[in-house]
């Protein structure tokens with residue numbers, strides 16, 4: 001009989017899991033809260049174990065087609081003058097050969113294309129209740145149906161409902177790193193930003209980056225410190241971003257003017273999930289729902305795809321024994337996820353340094369990144385090499 005998995009969440013983790021489980025002969029069903037596929041998002045570096053997993057899963061070539069190479073990184077002053085530049089070839093060399101710079105939405109798009117027509121994806125639906133016994137898990141959906149399955153995968157992100165329903169309240173697991181982030185696609189590149197660049201202004205405790213992605217696409221990235229991330233989350237980006245960035249200068253006024261007409265705005269706390277034991281019986285968490293290493297570490301997409309790949313491998317190795325497969329999967333993956341979580345906590349101060357001296361210190365190695373010994377140190381520090 002075919003094994004069935006309900007996958008809550010159709011982001012990178014959920015879609016990758018659906019693809020991998022389909023490849024090993026399972027029947028995955030994806031339950032996605034959003035009414036339709038999301039697109040765009042922010043540019044991520046996709047490397048490490050996720051890159052290897054994407055190759056094994058047969059989606060690497062399609063991902064590589066979406067790779068974006070920035071011509072250069074430009075670090076600017078509030079008046080727009082350039083402080084220093086990191087040339088594109090240096091950025092490329094630092095990322096290494098087996099790395100892609102790609103939009104989050106494009107990773108989802110590739111995974112979605114790989115499973116479309118073969119996997120049941122139910123948009124506009126959520127998981128509302130879960131109960132399990134020795135033989136399976138019953139998952140109640142918001143449309144009133146109940147699905148019985150061999151496995152429920154909670155791939156529903158940082159604020160996972162699956163985790164809340166089965167593991168406990170979010171507050172028990174969330175470690176806030178005292179920063180917020182906001183991202184949205186721009187309909188126009190600000191006039192002060194050079195095409196083909198990623199241009200960044202950091203002043204005390206806040207960063208604004210404009211990423212030009214080619215073909216008339218660009219994104220604004222906000223990252224700033226706050227002592228009360230949950231209060232900012234409750235207030236929402238329309239109120240908070242103009243308040244925090246209103247006096248920043250450079251591209252901030254033009255970008256903030258585009259905020260009200262942005263199609264969708266990603267705005268969230270920068271928080272890790274510290275969950276001791278990623279499964280409870282036949283319910284397993286995967287991706288940001290389980291570990292959320294954060295953008296500070298920069299390996300979340302990669303870990304999501306690798307997690308999906310390794311889960312499929314473990315389930316294939318233990319046919320009919322889901323619990324052993326889940327244990328083996330976690331034992332194999334946890335050291336890497338915890339290593340990236342540690343990295344995230346270690347480098348959190350680099351995103352929006354609290355004072356000019358720390359900013360100067362942060363930028364020092366970047367200024368000299370064209371020199372091989374300096375870029376080698378940066379690579380090691382940011383774990384860009386395996």
Ligand SMILES: Cc1cc2nc3c(=O)[nH]c(=O)nc-3n(C[C@H](O)[C@H](O)[C@H](O)COP(=O)(O)OP(=O)(O)OC[C@H]3O[C@@H](n4cnc5c(N)ncnc54)[C@H](O)[C@@H]3O)c2cc1C
Pocket residue numbers: 008009010011012013014031032033034042043044045046047104125126127155156157158159160161162181183286287288289292293294295298299300301302303304
């Ligand atoms: C600004 C930024 C920069 C980043 N940079 C990098 C980088 O350079 N490299 C890298 O590898 N990673 C990076 N990441 C991290 C990476 O984007 C995430 O780790 C990755 O996308 C996680 O995917 P996920 O599928 O686990 O979660 P999500 O993307 O949050 O997906 C969860 C999905 O579940 C759905 N959902 C939510 N609740 C429910 C529910 N109740 N029922 C059903 N569906 C639900 C959501 O709609 C969504 O589709 C970055 C993240 C941010 C925010």
